Amino acid sequence: MWGEFAQVDGAVEPLPVFTPAPSPTPAVGFDLYLKSFENCGDTFYVVFAVKNVGGKRFWSGYVEVQDFATRQYLHQRRERHPFAATVLPVCPPDHGNELWPGETRYIHAPLSKVKSGSTAIGIITLCIADHQGEYCQTEYSYFELP
Numbered sequence: 001m002w003g004e005f006a007q008v009d010g011a012v013e014p015l016p017v018f019t020p021a022p023s024p025t026p027a028v029g030f031d032l033y034l035k036s037f038e039n040c041g042d043t044f045y046v047v048f049a050v051k052n053v054g055g056k057r058f059w060s061g062y063v064e065v066q067d068f069a070t071r072q073y074l075h076q077r078r079e080r081h082p083f084a085a086t087v088l089p090v091c092p093p094d095h096g097n098e099l100w101p102g103e104t105r106y107i108h109a110p111l112s113k114v115k116s117g118s119t120a121i122g123i124i125t126l127c128i129a130d131h132q133g134e135y136c137q138t139e140y141s142y143f144e145l146p
Helices: none
Strands: 030-040 043-052 060-067 073-079 104-110 119-129 133-144
Touching (some): 030 104, 030 133, 043 133, 060 104, 073 104
Antiparallel strands (some): 043 104, 060 073
C-alpha cells in the first residue's frame, strides 16, 4: 500500500509482505516477406522487408538466398548490421545498426547465378546482440526469380 494514500494505525509486523511477480520477458520475433527486386548498376538485388514484432531490438544476423531445387547459394553473408532504411538501393544499399520493436526495415541481398523462373528461398536469421550473439530467430521466404 502506498503511504501517500493510507495511514497505518497499529502494528505492521504481522502483515504479509507482497512481492510483485517479475515483468514478463519481452517476446522476440519478426515478420519477413519479399518486398521487391531492384537493380543497382550491374547488381541484381532481392529486397526483403522485416518487421520487428517482438519486444527486443535486433542487431545482427545471417542472410542467405538459395535456389530451392538445387540448394545452391545465390547469396550468403554474415551481416553485422543488415538493415537498410529504404527499399530502393543506394548503390550499394545503406545499412542501419538496429531494428527496434515495431520498426520495419529492409534487407538487400545481391544475387549471383540468377536463373529466371527458378524458385528460391530467403533464409534470414536475426539476432538480438552484435556479431550474431544472444538469442537468434530464423524466418523463411519462398519466391520465384523474375
